[in-house]
Amino acid sequence: MKPMLFFGLLFASASLIQANPEIATIIDQEYGAATSEGIVLLQSPASPADPVQWAVYARDPFRQGELVRATLTAEKSGWAPKANGAGSKLLSRVPPQPIAFNRIQFRSSEARRIAQQNAVLAKTNFVTAAYQLAANATTGAPEWGLALNDTNGAEVGFIVISAETGAVIHQQWNNGLASNVPGAPVTSTEPGSRGEKAAEDVKRTARRAWEWTGDTGLEVGRFFKKLFRND
Template identity: 45%
Template structure:
């Protein structure tokens, strides 16, 4: 029976050649750097785009040095996705998601999550031009979630939506007006301020800043040392 079970690498490579996004990210990572690194991915980010990203950045814990984060670029090259090193070190991210992403639970891809977010935007009477994607595991449940920053054509963030990558359910959304509301003083505003504080805190949990200019060590040298 064991011989009939495909390896993680084989499964990922199958995804990489048959699907247009998401599961092929760990697939490309597994192909280039091994399954240990692919299974240690804690965050995936896709830059602002009007369509599906053609490049993703994966962040994984070093399997041999857990304090180190590996930055990996995953780009579409022809019909397949290819992974390449893009830095390594302890200061790659200001904050690091607490656990690795379980891709076996991913049922809603970025394109699916975009549809869900677009419906929420329509209900909120908000229009957007592009999306910044992030995929990470929920710290409490371990379920992978999409955090999506919705931006207008000037790059201003007009909304932020969190969608479960397992169920497609919206767990958080915030549609901020482009012009901040004026500060009011009546008693009813206390509840509004508290609500805004909760939203700011929820949004802040997705601020995993990439310190692209900070010192990074040679990826291959550190990875295979």
């Protein structure tokens, strides 16, 4: 099977609101467990509601060290896939563990709801969200990373949410509020203080952990472009 055709004729029969764990089920049915168990990353462009497009990255079961990628687009009949590349250079960094879809208890729509609740506490509003789903490198737990944008497409916040428990693992907002302690309220620091520098270091580290961008072939907004141009 040619890698570029790997995801060739995948048509999802699952309903569009069942688009998260069921992605693995669909791939399993079409291509077997070796592929579904090798999905390492889901990405979506920024959208005002639940995503209508996903980029699915999976380990190529036939070529060690390479990936296959498909774009799933929502249509009336379900999710319509399109082969969108294969090889070793699809991502500049590859998540170290496959996604355990059977551990997902909080879907993208629920992650967005949690993000909205925390945005209110942070006194921030967002209109669109760009999504990523990947496994925590240490625990293997699936986690959502959401970049939150205003009406002009400018990013106003970033939040990491456990897809297993719904806990907020990290959040940062453009008004200076941040927290990387699950369940802790967002806090602020004085400009120029040691606390501000420490908070900025935490922010940069958290963001770099979600930089999987490579030759994606997708327009996914500022979230997946280079975040720290002065580094």
